[in-house]
Amino acid sequence: MRTFGLIGYPLSHSFSQKYFTEKFEREKITDAVYKLFPLKSINEFESLIKNNPDLLGLNVTIPYKEQIIPFLTELDETAKAVGAVNCIKIYRHSSLVPFTFTGYNTDVYGFSQSIKPFLESHHERALILGTGGASKAVEYCLKQIGLDTYKVSRTKNDSDTKKFTYSELNKNILNSFTLIVNTTPLGMYPNVDEMPPIPYEYLTPKHFLYDLVYNPEETAFIKMGKRMGSVTMNGLNMLHLQADKAWEIFCS
Ligand SMILES: NC(=O)c1ccc[n+]([C@@H]2O[C@H](COP(=O)([O-])OP(=O)(O)OC[C@H]3O[C@@H](n4cnc5c(N)ncnc54)[C@H](OP(=O)(O)O)[C@@H]3O)[C@@H](O)[C@H]2O)c1
Numbered sequence: 001m002r003t004f005g006l007i008g009y010p011l012s013h014s015f016s017q018k019y020f021t022e023k024f025e026r027e028k029i030t031d032a033v034y035k036l037f038p039l040k041s042i043n044e045f046e047s048l049i050k051n052n053p054d055l056l057g058l059n060v061t062i063p064y065k066e067q068i069i070p071f072l073t074e075l076d077e078t079a080k081a082v083g084a085v086n087c088i089k090i091y092r093h094s095s096l097v098p099f100t101f102t103g104y105n106t107d108v109y110g111f112s113q114s115i116k117p118f119l120e121s122h123h124e125r126a127l128i129l130g131t132g133g134a135s136k137a138v139e140y141c142l143k144q145i146g147l148d149t150y151k152v153s154r155t156k157n158d159s160d161t162k163k164f165t166y167s168e169l170n171k172n173i174l175n176s177f178t179l180i181v182n183t184t185p186l187g188m189y190p191n192v193d194e195m196p197p198i199p200y201e202y203l204t205p206k207h208f209l210y211d212l213v214y215n216p217e218e219t220a221f222i223k224m225g226k227r228m229g230s231v232t233m234n235g236l237n238m239l240h241l242q243a244d245k246a247w248e249i250f251c252s
Contacts (some may be wrong), residue, residue: 001031001032001033001054002016002031002033002054002056003032003033003034003035003037003052003054003055004020004032004033004034004035004053004055004056004057004058004059004250005017005034005035005037005058005059006034006035006036006037006057006058006059006060006061006159007037007038007039007045007048007060007061007064007068008038008041008059008064009015009040009061009062009063009215010063011036011038011061012036012167012189012190013035013188013189013190013215014036014061014215014217015165015214015236015239016034016036016059016061016077016163016239016243017034017035017036018240020034020241020243020247021034021244022142023176023243023247027242031190032201033045034039036225037058039064040210040244041120042067042068042071042144043062045068046070046071046211047141048091048145049099051064053092054248056089056090056092057087057088057089057090057092057246057250058087058088058247059087059088059246060085060086060088060092060133061086061118062132062133062134062185063132063133063164064133064135065084065085065086065132065134065136066070066083066084066085066132066133066136068085068088068103069083069084069085069103069209071101072085072088072101072102072103073100073101073102074102074103074105075100075102075103076102076103076104076105077106077226078104078108078140079103079104080153081103081140082105082107082108082136082137082140084105084132084134084136084137085103085104085105085133085135086105086107086132086133086137086242086246087103087104087105087170087245087246087249088102088104088239089101089102089104089249089250089252092169095164095196097197097236104246105106105137105250106239106241106242106243106245106246106249107133107134107138107214108137108140108141108243108247109135109190109213109239109241110131110142110237110238110239110240110241110242110243111137111138111238112141112144113236113241114233114238114241115141115210115233115237116145118208118231118233119145119179119184121243122206122207123147123162123178123179124147124148124178124193124209125148125150125176125177125178126142126147126148126150126167126177126178127149127150127151127164127173127177127180127181127185128142128149128150128151128152128154128178128182128198129151129152129181129182129183130151130152130153130182130183130184130186130197131151131163131194131197132183133154133181134244135151135183138181139151140238141177142181147179149162150162150163150164150177151163151164152165152166152169152196152198152224153165154166158216166196166197166198169198169199170199170202171199171202174198174202174203174207175202178204178206178208179208179210180198180210180238181210181211181212182196182209182210182211182212182213182219184196184197184222185213186213186221187211187213187216187218187219187220187221188213188215188219189215190208192216192219192220193220194220195220195221196221199229200224200225201228202223202229203224203228203229203230204228204229204230205228205229205231206230207225207228207231207233208231208232208233209221209224209225209230209233210232210233210235211232211235212235212238213234213235214234214235214236214239216236217234217236219234222234246248
């Protein structure tokens with residue numbers, strides 16, 4: 001049986017297995033299965049590959065999108081430019097080198113396709129909350145679309161002039177950044193009451209809040225945006241788009 005799956009830790013929040021299992025049923029793909037592989041450490045990656053000889057493709061989620069890179073044989077152009085991988089095609093060989101891996105980033109496709117139809121001319125500058133693997137894909141997309149992007153982090157880095165800490169955010173900053181993308185796991189199941197610590201009182205109907213988190217469907221971040229009349233979107237469409245792109249890569 002062709003085996004595909006998801007690595008990350010924890011994986012209780014993920015909809016990927018449900019999405020692929022339903023896709024296989026719908027499209028009558030009977031020779032494939034999609035499994036969850038929670039890895040407590042990325043060092044378990046190689047034994048996972050050795051112990052699962054039918055494994056041909058993996059998706060990668062929090063917290064391994066960057067940590068996985070040293071284990072891969074090569075990266076495609078987009079993954080290299082972004083510096084994060086969320087999709088791995090596994091090649092099995094009957095030679096001295098039994099397997100090789102190519103890393104891709106399908107979050108770029110999922111995020112840009114999902115956000116583009118909803119961007120308006122006043123969305124010129126974006127705050128990206130979080131500085132992990134997904135934030136790199138979001139930054140790459142928004143820059144390609146032509147938006148000015150700043151990151152928001154819990155930690156200060158004086159050499160990075162395009163980065164705020166949460167405590168630096170104020171009315172002026174929120175007035176000039178009308179797109180705010182949450183790429184932190186705050187609010188993700190089971191910690192559904194958490195939300196990024198931004199000054200929500202300065203949000204307006206001109207603001208667009210995009211939450212990469214999709215479980216729960218309406219996060220505390222999205223609820224606060226709605227309360228202020230802002231436009232909101234969760235990460236469910238992005239999840240489906242990046243998964244379909246990953247399937248294309250697995251089957252190519
Ligand atoms: N919808 C989709 O298709 C999709 C795709 C990709 C990711 N996601 C979701 O996006 C989230 C991030 O994924 P990722 O792979 O980028 O994870 P990651 O590499 O671990 O990065 C998460 C970042 O969030 C910030 N962060 C972590 N814990 C925090 C906390 N307690 N408070 C404030 N900030 C915190 C950190 O930035 P600082 O240290 O700089 O603060 C960290 O670098 C996850 O919930 C994931 O499920 C969804």
